[in-house]
Amino acid sequence: MRSENESDGQKSPSFIEQARRRQIVAAAIDTVAAQGFGAASLAAIARTAGVSKGVISYHFSGKEELMEACVEKFYLGISERVVPKLEGLAPLDLVREHILGVAQEGMTNRDEMLAVTEIVTHLRTKDGALRYSIADNELLYQGLEHMYAYGRSEGAMREFDHRVMAVTVQAALDSMFVYWIAHPETDLMAHAEQLADLVIAAVRNPGGST
Amino acid sequence: MRSENESDGQKSPSFIEQARRRQIVAAAIDTVAAQGFGAASLAAIARTAGVSKGVISYHFSGKEELMEACVEKFYLGISERVVPKLEGLAPLDLVREHILGVAQEGMTNRDEMLAVTEIVTHLRTKDGALRYSIADNELLYQGLEHMYAYGRSEGAMREFDHRVMAVTVQAALDSMFVYWIAHPETDLMAHAEQLADLVIAAVRNPGGST
DNA sequence: TAATTTTCTGGCCGTGCGGTCAGAAAATGA
């Protein structure tokens, strides 16, 4: 799939083009993480990247496309690294490892996660509506629901509303990071362990095992 | 405590003054709830209120004071109405009634809650920092922790980290509303009941009762 | 080297914001 020196009808992006886009995305993430979305003007991002403002307009159609590129980069990385670790686990182990894995990711990529949080809550389209909404969590919810259905079918979990559980667990993960950002002295992984205990207690079938 | 025609050294705000402030706060809440924080310019709020823009500047020192007045009005109302209903309940009943009570409040005051959510996540001070942060949840967390300490002392709850539980439960409540706003066709009170079951399962002492 | 394409610069523009103000209008009081 990699673009060689082939002729695929489309001119393949030059190395400089690709490198510049990556550099600008990185500068955007740094700027948003450090100063918040509101202060991350194109001028500020360009300053961080060490280029002039026009370069951003040259490589991206506008601020919206740049911010979307930041979000995309983050989620691709997360799912590539966390999902494989969950293959083949028993239901309650799955619940625990999912929480610990996401926490580990957030700790490793603190700035990127912070920036994406800012972007997702602030980026608006030209008509004034939020670019991202809770509706964009749908895939995450469905993944969690799949996990609970599996736990039910194995008899490891009690009966409960899977959607409510999914919404709650996702919110618990988000708030864990927000709390950690506000209180950096706390132990994120200890928080994650406690959260895993909490969720397992909430879903486990009192009569079941595993 | 009500201001009669007394002379308290300070000129008491005229009836017109008080009424205008209430009217403008109401218009601000309506505008933010309907169009989002970003679109709620002073001009838009003034339009909603049916007055000219200068009136807002006349009655409030600036947009920040106006937004703070909206938030204050909301939280005062909530705590006045929910807290009294919780007196004297047993620990696990307390957990349940707290969740149901807050859900009921949010349902009754949907627009106000939506507006406050917008304000809290978007309002920034002149130096660019968020006016409100998760640190402003501290009192809520302490109230929840007090509840869990009570539950432990009564033997009704298992051992767990009270801060993590408080952060998680508060996030679960917030996300319940956000989900309901995005999916108005769902049953908020049913969600709240499920959430109460979930939290009770998470905190209850497997060996205890009540 | 010379011609051509790609990439970059930095100033400029239109827009919409929050806030200000002089003066009009309304309310109040003598």
Next chain:
DNA sequence: TCATTTTCTGACCGCACGGCCAGAAAATTA
């Protein structure tokens, strides 16, 4: 009624933003 205070109006200001672009600079190709 007339003077005084309170309240309101709507135009105006300075500012920062995203986007634009003519021309410079650098890279590539002939």
